[in-house]
Amino acid sequence: MYATHALRVADGQGVFAHLIRHSGDSAGKIAAALAVDEDTLERLLLVLSSFGVLDADGDRYALAAGVRPYVDREDPRYLMGFVDHLISDTSEQFGRLSGYLRAGKAESDRDTPAPFEALYRDDESVGRFLNAMWGLSHHVSHELVALAGLSDARRLIDVGGASGPFSVAALHACPQLRATVFDLPQVRPHLAARAAEHKLGDRLDFAAGDFFRDPLPAGDCLAFGYILSDWDDETCATLLRKAYEACLPGGRVLVMERLFDEDRGGPLATSVMNLSMHVETRGRHRTATEYLGLLRRAGFVDGTVRRSGGDKHLIIGRRAESGSGR
CATH class of the missing domain: 1.10.10.10 (Winged helix-like DNA-binding domain superfamily/Winged helix DNA-binding domain)
Known part of the structure; x- marks a missing residue:
């Protein structure tokens, strides 16, 4: 401490x-x-x-x-924004674990705000959270973009893409690509600041929406970076079905997450963050096999797993060129 x-x-x-x-x-x-x-x-x-x-x-x-x-604030691997988030937003919530053990999370959290209502409660909180996500995601995103093989993609839809750590990396690597971050309205000015910082012009734009209520924009590549671990299996299945409907035939979905070993014996960082997901959100971390099952359930085919050199890995599913693919 x-x-x-x-x-x-x-x-x-x-x-x-x-x-x-x-x-x-x-x-x-x-x-x-x-x-x-x-x-x-x-x-x-x-x-x-x-x-x-x-x-x-x-x-x-x-x-x-x-x-x-x-x-080093000038280095893309700078992690102190994430440390700030842990101290300011996460640590104070760990006292709820005793209640979860006694009565379960659903009962204990019955009268508390939904996870992202708390994280997005004001602009300071939004900024702190988005900086934390940038610090966790942007550096490894360059490796994930290479693993994804996006040279043939034209329109990336970054679902819950925050201030654009993955989109920015993808646009720098793939000159033919355009990207849209789909997220809550509070994120717009933070994304605009990143787009200006990285001189991306109109190649990076923003679509405000709630992925539970609104359809996802159409594209040939839809990305979920650190999103599905926020939610339970049924919610993830719903989000992936929406992604399937928004994905153009022959396109793909990218799921970028920490992964448990198949026996769930580690890694340690994934086990720790799995507990954090229980406290901060309504989700959990999963094995690669579990994510591949969710992709198949949504209709995606040819599921593959590509591991990075860091904590965040890539699971890819494709929408068939024709037919339902189910």
């Missing part, structure tokens, strides 16, 4: 940014440069060095090997 809070505070106060520029500075020099209290800073630095985030040489500190990408 303290190590995670120390990470967040050090990031927010510019400690990591300073060490990127001035590796090997002492606590005194860092404190003077950042205009912070030296005693408090030194205690933070000691925690972070014991935790393996920093290397300490006497009273001099540097980022440990391999750490920089995850604390």
Whole structure:
């Protein structure tokens, strides 16, 4: 608990940014440069060095090997937005687990807001959540785009695509592609900011809607990135059927998720996030076989699994060129 809070505070106060520029500075020099209290800073630095985030040489500190990408705001692998989300939005909800054990989630949450009503309660919360999703998704999305083989795709529909981590990666890799993020209206300005940042012009647009109530826009590639793990099997089946109807003949659906090993014995990160899904949403993480079954149930064929070098993997289903494919 303290190590995670120390990470967040050090990031927010510019400690990591300073060490990127001035590796090997002492606590005194860092404190003077950042205009912070030296005693408090030194205690933070000691925690972070014991935790393996920093290397300490006497009273001099540097980022440990391999750490920089995850604390450097200029690096696509920057993860402190996700840490901020865990502390601000997730950790306070873990107290509900005791109630879930006693009475079950449905009974315990009967009078609480729906998951995304809470996450999207105001613009600050929306921004924090979307930054967390960007940090988790954008870097690995470049690898997932390559695994998806989108050179023949023309219209990507990014369902619940947030501020566009997958769409942005796909558009940079595939010059023939255009993408539409389909998400709740609150997301629009955040997507527009990412589109402008990445100079994508009108190749990346936004369609406001609720995927429970509204039809999905049509395209030859529909993507669900970290979406199906938010929902139970029946809801996932409904969403995939809607994707099937919106998918052009010969097109495909991409499911991008953490995957359990087939015996559900790991990986650890998937097991941890599976518990988080129980607290934050109404979903769970699944095995590749379970996702392939959901795709077949919706009518998609030729299901394949392509694993990335990270925690987020790809399951592909295709809509047949003609006929129902069911």
